[in-house]
Amino acid sequence: MTAKPKGARNKRSQGTDVSPASEKGPNSEPPLSLERIVTTAVELLDAHGVDGLKMRQLADRLGSGAMSLYWHVDNKEQVFDLALDSVLKYCGPPQSVQSQDWRGDVIHMLEDWRASMLRHPWSASLLPRRALGPNILGRLELLSKTLSRAGVTDADLNVAIWSLWNYVIGATITRASFDLSDDDRAAAQQRLTGLSEQYPTIERSRLLMDNDWDGAFRKGLDFLLDGLAPKQ
Amino acid sequence: MTAKPKGARNKRSQGTDVSPASEKGPNSEPPLSLERIVTTAVELLDAHGVDGLKMRQLADRLGSGAMSLYWHVDNKEQVFDLALDSVLKYCGPPQSVQSQDWRGDVIHMLEDWRASMLRHPWSASLLPRRALGPNILGRLELLSKTLSRAGVTDADLNVAIWSLWNYVIGATITRASFDLSDDDRAAAQQRLTGLSEQYPTIERSRLLMDNDWDGAFRKGLDFLLDGLAPKQ
DNA sequence: GATCGAATCGTACGCTGTACGAGTAGTCAC
DNA sequence: GTGACTACTCGTACAGCGTACGATTCGATC
Numbered sequence: 001m002t003a004k005p006k007g008a009r010n011k012r013s014q015g016t017d018v019s020p021a022s023e024k025g026p027n028s029e030p031p032l033s034l035e036r037i038v039t040t041a042v043e044l045l046d047a048h049g050v051d052g053l054k055m056r057q058l059a060d061r062l063g064s065g066a067m068s069l070y071w072h073v074d075n076k077e078q079v080f081d082l083a084l085d086s087v088l089k090y091c092g093p094p095q096s097v098q099s100q101d102w103r104g105d106v107i108h109m110l111e112d113w114r115a116s117m118l119r120h121p122w123s124a125s126l127l128p129r130r131a132l133g134p135n136i137l138g139r140l141e142l143l144s145k146t147l148s149r150a151g152v153t154d155a156d157l158n159v160a161i162w163s164l165w166n167y168v169i170g171a172t173i174t175r176a177s178f179d180l181s182d183d184d185r186a187a188a189q190q191r192l193t194g195l196s197e198q199y200p201t202i203e204r205s206r207l208l209m210d211n212d213w214d215g216a217f218r219k220g221l222d223f224l225l226d227g228l229a230p231k232q
Numbered sequence: 233m234t235a236k237p238k239g240a241r242n243k244r245s246q247g248t249d250v251s252p253a254s255e256k257g258p259n260s261e262p263p264l265s266l267e268r269i270v271t272t273a274v275e276l277l278d279a280h281g282v283d284g285l286k287m288r289q290l291a292d293r294l295g296s297g298a299m300s301l302y303w304h305v306d307n308k309e310q311v312f313d314l315a316l317d318s319v320l321k322y323c324g325p326p327q328s329v330q331s332q333d334w335r336g337d338v339i340h341m342l343e344d345w346r347a348s349m350l351r352h353p354w355s356a357s358l359l360p361r362r363a364l365g366p367n368i369l370g371r372l373e374l375l376s377k378t379l380s381r382a383g384v385t386d387a388d389l390n391v392a393i394w395s396l397w398n399y400v401i402g403a404t405i406t407r408a409s410f411d412l413s414d415d416d417r418a419a420a421q422q423r424l425t426g427l428s429e430q431y432p433t434i435e436r437s438r439l440l441m442d443n444d445w446d447g448a449f450r451k452g453l454d455f456l457l458d459g460l461a462p463k464q
Numbered sequence: 465g466a467t468c469g470a471a472t473c474g475t476a477c478g479c480t481g482t483a484c485g486a487g488t489a490g491t492c493a494c
Numbered sequence: 495g496t497g498a499c500t501a502c503t504c505g506t507a508c509a510g511c512g513t514a515c516g517a518t519t520c521g522a523t524c
Contacts, residue, residue, distance in 0.1 A: 056511085075512080137424075211390055299505080
């Protein structure tokens with residue numbers, strides 16, 4: 001019986017052993033690994049979106065057969081989980097670990113979070129539905145610690161975290177999906193012109209076309225932080 | 233050449249003509265119609281989620297062949313669009329059309345919006361990615377009008393609308409997906425216990441388990457409204 | 465050489481959305 | 495009646511999907 005490795009699947013990644021792949025010919029693919037699978041999956045997701053990721057295509061791109069993937073990965077869902085978390089690494093605020101400016105630290109982390117997801121527009125809509133990987137948990141832990149340091153009581157901590165999470169997720173999902181379909185939006189706005197008696201206000205303000213996404217995000221974030229944490 | 237009706241597809245629904253179905257025997261299904269398709273699709277989505285809606289199953293449940301659906305509907309995507317919009321009808325705030333309490337009106341509409349989506353947990357994650365139907369546009373128009381009445385300037389209007397939209401969407405998507413997987417959350421929280429040195433803060437606060445979703449939603453909404461619209 | 469585990473992959477299966485075109489029933493003109 | 499036209503239904507078929515299964519290959523160890 002040959003059982004797949006489950007817990008220690010990424011054995012190869014953590015060791016410092018010399019890769020045996022280097023001994024192969026120059027025109028042969030390196031061996032499969034979790035890392036190669038995940039980075040290639042991210043490439044394909046960036047190129048073709050969530051629905052555009054196919055296991056066969058992923059294998060093709062890696063120079064292997066489709067079923068070889070399943071030695072390293074349980075199923076397609078796990079590919080999503082790994083790709084998602086891999087994209088959300090955070091290196092912390094630039095200057096220091098124990099900055100006095102907790103508000104700046106929170107804003108930096110959340111804006112970086114949003115930016116990371118917008119760089120990979122498939123990631124935002126995936127995030128709420130998938131398992132929490134170490135990078136996601138790391139961000140939550142950092143957020144939690146920073147708010148705690150800022151004086152948010154334990155009783156309010158969870159409410160504050162989830163409010164911020166909700167806001168970031170919602171803003172990014174909307175932004176990303178509207179980004180993907182500029183033509184659709186223009187068409188929808190155009191269609192509204194024919195219905196101006198039904199939707200006069202949103203037609204006049206050209207709601208669907210002209211938006212300051214970044215500014216709106218920052219504005220709402222400020223308001224939330226004003227309310228959630230005591231002023232300094 | 234037999235072309236499908238495109239614009240006037242729902243002819244049967246708007247007329248007051250007597251339904252010819254009543255002349256049939258009691259044990260035969262009523263004829264297909266957009267309405268029946270949509271309401272049945274909503275039932276199936278409620279029961280099995282987004283991935284659980286299959287065209288064949290939908291047709292079975294309607295007592296017809298799978299391909300008959302395609303006379304009334306272009307493709308499966310349109311079924312999603314119609315089901316989504318059908319679930320988001322809004323009848324307005326209870327008391328009056330021109331209430332003095334604009335803040336109460338906005339909160340009522342947004343909390344009703346969230347409640348409607350939570351009643352159909354598949355709807356929230358669908359909303360940002362799909363076309364805007366008349367009910368969705370109606371809500372946006374109402375929100376727009378109310379904020380305008382409350383004194384929000386034209387320049388700030390779009391920013392305010394999108395901030396609120398983002399917040400509602402994010403809160404509801406998160407809530408709905410966490411709702412769907414209570415066991416997963418418990419398991420994830422349990423797993424965190426084994427990693428308490430890495431994630432001490434969110435482990436101690438039991439972030440993944442114990443949350444006051446409704447309270448957090450209302451709190452954040454209040455903060456946003458405080459900032460977005462002038463105090464009354 | 466024999467053995468064994470790790471890793472690869474060809475084949476096949478069940479399921480999906482839907483293109484195609486045949487078939488049916490009702491209506492209207494003559 | 496009869497033929498034409500429209501509205502609608504649906505059986506069949508097809509390509510593409512995730513992946514179960516089992517055969518195969520390769521390198522290390524005894």
